[in-house]
Amino acid sequence: MNIRTALLAALALASTPPWAADKITIGFLTTRTGPLSGISGEKLEGFQLYLKTTGGKLGRLPVEVIVADDQNNPDAGRQAFERLAKRDRVDVLTGIMFSNVILSVAPAAVQSKILFINSNVQPSELAGERCNPYIFNTAYQSDDTDEAVGRYVTERAHKNVALLAPNFPAGRDHLNGFKRAYKGAIAVEILPRVGQLDFSVEIAQIRAAKPDAVFVFLFGGMAVNFVKQYAQAGLAKEIPLYGAASTLEEDVLRGAGESALGMVSASNWNADLDNPANKRFVALHEKEYKRRPSLYSFQGWDTAALLDAAVKDVDGKIENREAFRAALRKASFSSARGPFKFGPNQVPIQDWYARRVEKDAQGQVVNRYLHTVVRGHADAYASQCKM
Amino acid sequence: MKLGATWWFGIVAVVLLVLLPPIASFTQQEFYIGVATRVLAYAIAVSSLNLVLGHGGMLSLAQGSLLGAGAYTTAILTVEATKDVTFLPGATSAWITWPAAMLVGALLGLAIASISLRTRAIFFLMITLAFNQMLYYLFFSMKVYGGDDGLGMAARSDLLPGLALENDTVFFYVALALFAIFTFVQHRLVHSRFGRVLEGIRINEPRMQALGFDTYRYKLVCFAIGGAGSGLAGALLVNKNLFVSPGLLDWLQSGTLLVMTILGGVGQLWGGLLGAAAYLVIEELLSAYTQRWQIGLGVALIAVTLYAPRGLGALFVPRRP
């Protein structure tokens, strides 16, 4: 569907006058090649699922989604964005998965006055001093998930925790996020190589440090590798494992299977949250795609819902950027995650939920909601933003 | 001097490129000016690899790291200039940061080659891969310059008071001018005494040593010149995107540059432009239409290898005398 519309857009564009807000064009820049293209594909599915419910409209405006591939590479991502901005003249940009592409594209989006709704993790720079009226976030600031887990681990009275995150600057930021909320001692801090395959060495170090709990920030293939190997080393029963949202998300559960049972993580959304918006979303998703939604498809869905409400508020007149931005800030829509409003830096203030990996009635490995760890949580960098 | 096919092809290519911006802005497709600028930047990098591989006979996987190092040099100097307290003398003028990028590329090239040249053929490929990854991890773990999240630049380097690089068309013509100069220098180089010695070394290195040439030093200088070219390409790329990330130094990037060089035609003067243009245009066109574009790219590369063994460059130019 979206390939054909991409062709139509290119042709129609050359002829129409520069400005007639009879439709809203969304640039969906995401990673479509390489190992992590799976989860970015789910984000697009969530977004398109919402459009199905509104008959392909946001507010009263028909929607046109143009998909581009950033190949998880800032250089290629920048060029794909320029195609969306200059040739396809998109009104809104969303969908980017990785922080290095986000940081490469965000300044260009601001410059060309395109509203950038980052539906994935918000790097600390964009939440802090380089925040901007044109940049919104519908997910969370990268360290929030670790902070929530830190709070929950302290609640559970763990005294001596081992930490593990990949050896890159963002990895250490996540560990600092955990340390902000965790009050106990750190048994050991291990920084494996990014893209590492075998964690037997690190698992042996954890066993030797004899912690009473382990906190891990990993994602994608690395998370699958670690969870599998941790369970096989027989540690899963002895030392409880806590992870960030992405470490135990749906894609990792599908890859790791039963090895993830009993592991706990904290997220701003879970499939079994019982609020009407979420129930409708999960039901529609399972009917359409025959599988449970993941955090990434939820992020796509919620971003579409936000846009729908904002376009309704300005009654379709999106060419008035200020009014459209104000409508977005108001965020008058019921999010599937529960209570939701924007902080001063346009990063969500929301509740965080602890969840454990268990087998559901049909024997499927799922995340089950435990309880709400914190309500109305704002990210730690909001104060640095002078918007 | 009778203009050989190489020159005719060159003139046609340059004329087409000169006319591109006016055509693009007329049809409201300014986007393709940006694409062409990126092709020119890559063409310079591929031409310098062409010098190292085509004339120096050195199959290197280190070009990505040299290109990335040049980009980082320009970005760091520009960022340092905006900071008030700094130990590094910052500069935003292109007349300082771009030559600095070339110098860093040349020096790193010299350092890598001085050790790698002890090995031959496929071992040389692997040892340059090793150095490439060392540089990659160096920039990857430099938290102060953004580490893996990359480093942004506030604005493009300033060139001349009247000439603002912010304007994409101006930046395109600057890139085109640099590419033309680089190609002319490469042409002179290949036909100079130094170029002749390189060719002799590529054909029969032991005999060249018996004739009295210290072949090690010639290959070293050739690799350094290649490094300088890659550094310049890096400076252009970081200016175009106002952003650089360690991903630019990864070995897959070096691999892509190697593929472009082979695609364009090893040892062909216009191989760099052809290889870069072919690869990037295929990538741009195919990725717009199908998510499976990499299969198309793979099939195209195999087709070129089987049916145009000496690369695209050779299709226009008869075999060299």
Next chain:
Amino acid sequence: MSPVLATTSLRKRFGGITATDDVSLDVAAHEVHALIGPNGAGKSTLIGQLAGTLRPDGGTILCNGLDVTHMPAHKRVAHGLARSYQITSTFRGLTVLDNLVLAVQATAGSSFRFWRPASAEASLYDRAREVAALVDLSAREDVLVDHLSHGEERQLEVGLALASRPRVLLLDEPMAGMGKEESARMLHLIERLRSSTTVLLVEHDMAAVFRLADRITVLVYGRVIASGKPDEIRRDREVREAYLGAAAS
């Protein structure tokens, strides 16, 4: 007059085999000194050590009084030492003239020149044509090396060595694989070299050796068993026994 090239107790072993066993040899100026011996006597190994492609295990090599024993191959050319190869080693894909220009370029100033096209330097081409004439290849200057006959390529082989005006020329079996008429031409060429340079000639063609050589050294199993004028060598019993047999009687 001090020898142009002299080795004192040169030794080289490959594992168990002693390829060069305590060889002391000297070559006087403008002399054609032939080095003969059966296959596997260590002639090529000796040439390799003189040219610098092999590192001797012991002993010294003096060239015009300068110790070049451990000097890298490319530096020896500057000190007047040049060599040709037993197996032809030229630059395929280039013309005869370009081959010779490359050789001339090695000793005509630095080649770290990046701007001026080499084709514009007339001096290089003049010298190259001079060498082409020396080795009777003037008529074949613009022919690609790939299209030369075996004999002509051997002549080019010698030409490449001559390009640097060497004081000592090491010729490794220049007549190898040549027909009657081509050998005669090569023999005549070496005779003409006598005036300008000193030649250490390794050759199997006994007729040529006895025609050309001022002195002959015989190498067997890496050791020098005899060295002297051609007639002395012809009559030397030990040499005849070990090597010449019927040919010398």
Next chain:
Amino acid sequence: MLFLEQTLNALQLGLMLFLIAAGLTLVFGIMDLVNLAHGSFYMLGAYVAATVAAKSGSFAAAFLVALAAAAGVGMLVEWLLLRRVYGRGHLSQVLVTFALILIANETVRWIWGANPIDMGVPRSLAGSVALAPGLSYSEYRLAIIVAGLALAAALFWMVNCTRLGIWIRAGASNRDMARALGVDTSRLFTLVFGLGAALSAFAGAMLGPILSVQVGMGEAIIILAFVVVVIGGIGSVRGALLGSIVVAAVDTYGRAFLPSALGAFLPLDIATHLGPGLSQVSIFVLMAAILFFRPRGLMPATG
């Protein structure tokens, strides 16, 4: 105790690397072919084994099907495509095999989808066994070590004591001479390439349960395999074994003990920051050093 466990880990990584490197060095040595796409057979092996194991439930069947599939695809690719680039030198081979990586990744994504798929550990080997007081080591990893050793022994037996082995060693040391002596090199090449693919697939199937079976998993391990082949010396299986043990040891001990070792004389936070960084480049520093002193690897098979 920790040292013993890390040594087992090193041995396990070493053997897996050996399986991949052995195939690579044979193809490299005998056919003088730079095969960047060797990792794709590793990926294929993991995917096929995961699918068959999920459907049939039996791991033995999964392995056999994986090996057969990889060998089959390998021979087909060699026969159809690679045969035409032998004489062309490494440039064209780099281009063709780079293209094969692109095609293999996309095809696997087309068939199995983009997300990692799960390959559980066989029920019988799921637990961990107490090797020594306080040291419980995963049964499956022990199985990997045993299988790796068994296959290494079989490979050595085949290379050293069978007719095919003589052909292979002849091809490795001097290809033209082997051809002159009547070795039907075209059939040998196809066979060797199929064998290399099967070995790589076997490693993929073995590691499937502990690693993430995902698109592009081949590229991560292929660099390590090339490092092993180059350190060990091209064309020599013995060199590949030595190389894989050396690389695995440096990588494992570097990751395990370097941070704490640095901690001894560096302030703690710099050590935890520097240690992993250094261990990250340790393999590449090792390869550069070895190549500096032995430009043709530790045990080149002449050739």
